[in-house]
Amino acid sequence: xxxxxxxxxxxxxxxxxxxxxxxxxxxxxxxxxxxxxxxxxxxxxxxxxxxxxxxxxxxxxxxxxxxxxxxxxxxxxxxxxxxxxxxxxxxxxxxxxxxxxxxxxxxxxxxxxxxxxxxxxxxxxxxxxxxxxxxxxxxxxxxxxxxxxxxxxxxxxxxxxxxxxxxxxxxxxxxxxxxxxxxxxxxxxxxxxxxxxxxxxxxxxxxxxxxxxxxxxxxxxxxxxxxxxxxxxxxxxxxxxxxxxxxxxxxxxxxxxxxxxxxxxxxxxxxxxxxxxxxxxxxxxxxxxxxxxxxxxxxxxxxxxxxxxxxxxxxxxxxxxxxxxxxxxxxxxxxxxxxxxxxxxxxxxxxxxxxxxxxxxxxxxxxxxxxx
Numbered sequence: 030x031x032x033x034x035x036x037x038x039x040x041x042x043x044x045x046x047x048x049x050x051x052x053x054x055x056x057x058x059x060x061x062x063x064x065x066x067x068x069x070x071x072x073x074x075x076x077x078x079x080x081x082x083x084x085x086x087x088x089x090x091x092x093x094x095x096x097x098x099x100x101x102x103x104x105x106x107x108x109x110x111x112x113x114x115x116x117x118x119x120x121x122x123x124x125x126x127x128x129x130x131x132x133x134x135x136x137x138x139x140x141x142x143x144x145x146x147x148x149x150x151x152x153x154x155x156x157x158x159x160x161x162x163x164x165x166x167x168x169x170x171x172x173x174x175x176x177x178x179x180x181x182x183x184x185x186x187x188x189x190x191x192x193x194x195x196x197x198x199x200x201x202x203x204x205x206x207x208x209x210x211x212x213x214x215x216x217x218x219x220x221x222x223x224x225x226x227x228x229x230x231x232x233x234x235x236x237x238x239x240x241x242x243x244x245x246x247x248x249x250x251x252x253x254x255x256x257x258x259x260x261x262x263x264x265x266x267x268x269x270x271x272x273x274x275x276x277x278x279x280x281x282x283x284x285x286x287x288x289x290x291x292x293x294x295x296x297x298x299x300x301x302x303x304x305x306x307x308x309x310x311x312x313x314x315x316x317x318x319x320x321x322x323x324x325x326x327x328x329x330x331x332x333x334x335x336x337x338x339x340x341x342x343x344x345x346x347x348x349x350x351x352x353x354x355x356x357x358x359x360x361x362x363x364x365x366x367x368x369x370x371x372x373x374x375x376x377x378x379x380x381x382x383x384x385x386x387x388x389x390x391x392x393x394x395x396x397x398x399x400x401x
Contacts, residue, residue, distance in 0.1 A: 030223060033263040035281035037196035039077040043186035046083040047203040048269040055091030056084055056119050065123035067275040068163060074279060077158050079193060081166045081186040088112035109170030120165050130162045135169035138179055141188050148344045154193050183249040187256035198257045199278065200250050201269035206286035207247060209234055226258035226288040258290035308359060310339020310366055311348040319351045322358055323400060328391040334373040341366045360398030363389040
C-alpha cells in the first residue's frame, strides 16, 4: 500500500495542540521549526501546502500567566487574541529562515457558509499559494461564539480542504492512527491502515458519540475525513511523533490510517455544481463563447455574454445558455447580475473602468464551471 500523498499536489496539514505546545504550556518552538522544515521540503518537491495549526490559546495562557484553561468564552477569546500574536510570529520566524513568507488566515463557520465570503477566502488562499506564501489557518476564536465555532481544528481542516479543493487532508496527532478498538483498553486492538471515508464501522471504531475515546478526539478526525471526502479528498491520520512523517508520506510510505474518498474530485465537483445547487439566473452566450467552453475548455469571459436574466449575486450558480436557449453549462459567477449587465460584451481589461474594481477577469472560471 502506498501513501496517497505521493501523487498529490495540494495538501492541507493539520497539527494538533499536543504537537506544537509543551504539554499545553505555551508554544514548542523546536516543534514549530520541525514542522516548518518539513513543509519547506514538501514545497521543494512540488507540493502546495496549507497549514491548519492549533496552539493559540495555550500560548495566550502562558503569556497571560494563567495556570488553568478558563471556561468563560470571553476569557478564552482573550487568550486566543494574545496567543495568535505569538503563534504567527513564531511560524513567520521559522519560515523566514528558509526565505519564505507565511500568512495568517482566521476563519469562522460564517465565513464558509456565506457564499461571498467563501469565495473571498478561496481566492485569497489561491493567491497566497501562487505567491509561494505558506497560509497558516486557525479558527477565529476571538470572535467565534458557540453558534459559529467549528468546534475543533479537525473540522476546520476538512472545510479548508474542500474550500481549496486539496487532494489530501493530513491530520497529525499524538496517536498512531485509527485502531479497531481503544488501544489503551484493548491489547488486541489493531491499526486500521486503510478504509473508506464515511464508513459507519469506522465511526464506531473511533468510539462513537459520547464515548471516552470519542471525546479524546479520534471521532472528530474520522468525521473530518468524511467531510473532506465530499469534495473527493482523501485523509491521512498519523502520528506527528513519527520522524519526518510528512516527508515519508510524500515519498509514498504508508504511515497511520488512510481514509479514502470514493469519488474522484472532478466527479464530486461536477455533482455539486450540476445537481445540488439551485440556479439563480442565466447568461446567454454567443457562438464563440459556446465553442470556447464546450470545445476549448476555457473560462467564460464577459465579452462572450449577450444577455443576462435573473437577480443573482456573486458566488451564486447561474446557467450558461447557447443562442438557442439551451443550457450547456453552469457555474459559480464572479459578478452579480447588475454588474454582469454592465460588463457584458466588454473585454476583461475594461472591467475595472466599468465597475470601479476588478474581482476576477473571468465571469466564470473554468474551475467553477461544469458542462452539461
